[in-house]
Amino acid sequence: xxxxxxxxxxxxxxxxxxxxxxxxxxxxxxxxxxxxxxxxxxxxxxxxxxxxxxxxxxxxxxxxxxxxxxxxxxxxxxxxxxxxxxxxxxxxxxxxxxxxxxxxxxxxxxxxxxxxxxxxxxxxxxxxxxxxxxxxxxxxxxxxxxxxxxxxxxxxxxxxxxxxxxxxxxxxxxxxxxxxxxxxxxxxxxxxxxxxxxxxxxxxxxxxxxxxxxxxxxxxxxxxxxxxxxxxxxxxxxxxxxxxxxxxxxxxxxxxxxxxxxxxxx
Amino acid sequence: xxxxxxxxxxxxxxxxxxxxxxxxxxxxxxxxxxxxxxxxxxxxxxxxxxxxxxxxxxxxxxxxxxxxxxxxxxxxxxxxxxxxxxxxxxxxxxxxxxxxxxxxxxxxxxxxxxxxxxxxxxxxxxxxxxxxxxxxxxxxxxxxxxxxxxxxxxxxxxxxxxxxxxxxxxxxxxxxxxxxxxxxxxxxxxxxxxxxxxxxxxxxxxxxxxxxxxxxxxxxxxxxxxxxxxxxxxxxxxxxxxxxxxxxxxxxxxxxxxxxxxxxxx
Numbered sequence: 271x272x273x274x275x276x277x278x279x280x281x282x283x284x285x286x287x288x289x290x291x292x293x294x295x296x297x298x299x300x301x302x303x304x305x306x307x308x309x310x311x312x313x314x315x316x317x318x319x320x321x322x323x324x325x326x327x328x329x330x331x332x333x334x335x336x337x338x339x340x341x342x343x344x345x346x347x348x349x350x351x352x353x354x355x356x357x358x359x360x361x362x363x364x365x366x367x368x369x370x371x372x373x374x375x376x377x378x379x380x381x382x383x384x385x386x387x388x389x390x391x392x393x394x395x396x397x398x399x400x401x402x403x404x405x406x407x408x409x410x411x412x413x414x415x416x417x418x419x420x421x422x423x424x425x426x427x428x429x430x431x432x433x434x435x436x437x438x439x440x441x442x443x444x445x446x447x448x449x450x451x452x453x454x455x456x457x458x459x460x461x462x463x464x465x466x467x468x469x470x471x472x473x474x475x476x477x478x479x480x481x482x483x484x485x486x487x488x489x490x491x492x493x494x495x496x497x498x499x500x501x502x503x504x505x506x507x508x509x510x511x512x513x514x515x516x517x518x519x520x521x522x523x524x525x526x527x528x529x530x531x532x533x534x535x536x
Numbered sequence: 537x538x539x540x541x542x543x544x545x546x547x548x549x550x551x552x553x554x555x556x557x558x559x560x561x562x563x564x565x566x567x568x569x570x571x572x573x574x575x576x577x578x579x580x581x582x583x584x585x586x587x588x589x590x591x592x593x594x595x596x597x598x599x600x601x602x603x604x605x606x607x608x609x610x611x612x613x614x615x616x617x618x619x620x621x622x623x624x625x626x627x628x629x630x631x632x633x634x635x636x637x638x639x640x641x642x643x644x645x646x647x648x649x650x651x652x653x654x655x656x657x658x659x660x661x662x663x664x665x666x667x668x669x670x671x672x673x674x675x676x677x678x679x680x681x682x683x684x685x686x687x688x689x690x691x692x693x694x695x696x697x698x699x700x701x702x703x704x705x706x707x708x709x710x711x712x713x714x715x716x717x718x719x720x721x722x723x724x725x726x727x728x729x730x731x732x733x734x735x736x737x738x739x740x741x742x743x744x745x746x747x748x749x750x751x752x753x754x755x756x757x758x759x760x761x762x763x764x765x766x767x768x769x770x771x772x773x774x775x776x777x778x779x780x781x782x783x784x785x786x787x788x789x790x791x792x793x794x795x796x797x798x799x800x801x802x
Binding site for chain 1: 565566567568569572573575576579580582584585586587588589590591592593594595596597598599600601602603629716719720721
């Protein structure tokens with residue numbers, strides 16, 4: 271039996287070479303660099319002294335998912351089925367907890383995540399949790415146009431009574447431009463524009479970086495003012511929930527029994 | 537039909553929300569931070585001006601795979617079946633090209649990768665290709681103890697007539713220590729030791745960083761001498777091979793027809 275034949279044998283017989291702990295499923299590609307930055311923050315935040323201390327993670331980077339802001343502006347296709355399909359795919363592959371490395375995506379899946387049989391860490395909720403701790407008197411909402419149009423952050427903040435402030439339309443437009451520059455890999459230009467945005471935002475409240483691309487820009491900024499970072503908040507929440515659970519359990523989500531590691535797609 | 541029901545419907549009916557291009561499957565977790573650094577280099581190296589220009593990638597971070605050096609020293613279990621199973625899993629999930637973010641792993645799968653029905657980018661071959669260009673007169677082999685014990689790099693280098701030099705045993709031991717420190721997240725200590733190693737290596741040849749953890753250390757080093765980086769070489773080779781191919785083709789590997797995006801595990 272050669273190496274691959276042996277591997278197929280293990281797959282066929284349901285042998286698991288895996289640790290008993292849970293698997294994190296990550297939907298990335300929205301954009302790809304932000305998905306990788308999430309992975310870096312998650313890996314860095316996990317307490318470990320050797321490889322084998324880390325959890326199993328499956329990252330599905332699916333950049334073909336249609337542009338979220340274009341859909342919310344009414345100028346592009348609806349990404350909802352693509353987002354749902356990708357999450358279902360990660361669940362079928364054996365994820366016990368799901369993370370979506372995007373904020374704007376929750377405008378489309380806010381309602382449907384509850385129906386997914388694997389708990390989803392809600393990026394907007396994780397970011398607002400962090401904001402309530404780090405910026406209790408309020409924060410500036412820096413996000414994509416789509417995210418602002420959807421009003422999702424405001425709805426979630428209002429429910430908590432958390433004061434979220436939207437910048438004026440000109441500033442909001444420049445924030446969206448920063449994000450598009452980062453998606454194009456132009457981090458230098460993105461950082462210069464981001465710094466101009468922060469120059470103009472009153473210091474009274476920290477910015478809430480409610481788009482995962484902004485997490486790529488912030489370390490390059492000359493501004494040292496505190497900020498609430500949605501990618502960091504999402505990574506920290508994933509570490510917390512996976513750390514708190516034993517095999518087959520994920521805290522804080524409706525875990526309906528362990529699915530087999532490799533379910534069959536019918 | 538709720539969001540998840542809709543997603544299941546798409547899965548059931550084999551609808552694909554995916555771009556027509558190929559999917560890169562990445563086996564990471566060996567260790568996890570190096571797998572993420574590979575993803576960063578790959579994403580950064582891909583020419584794109586928006587999310588949708590990027591390829592689909594599945595990263596399986598599988599840190600429970602037994603320690604490769606321990607197995608090669610005869611003090612730990614054989615990781616071969618776990619490596620083969622993980623690669624088979626990525627193939628079943630729809631990967632068209634596979635990358636293993638590790639050098640030492642090829643001591644176990646060097647023979648069997650040819651039997652995998654999806655082409656595998658050979659990390660050692662990619663690193664030696666880069667070395668022949670960047671360091672034509674030879675390089676210092678900096679690697680794990682396991683990698684040195686296996687003699688795999690030397691065999692591949694000898695076949696090419698490429699002069700690869702092994703450091704003395706004391707230096708080799710310190711390189712392995714650096715790698716273990718990086719795996720434990722102690723990058724500061726790892727960098728100080730790495731700098732001492734480089735201080736002692738004659739300048740005549742550049743170091744070949746033949747362990748993916750060394751790629752995490754090098755950017756922090758005070759040394760500015762040229763080096764050949766196996767993680768960078770692997771990422772660049774994956775970009776090259778995916779760039780050169782149309783839907784269903786991967787250049788340089790035995791692509792035996794396109795597998796369905798979501799094959800059924802029997």
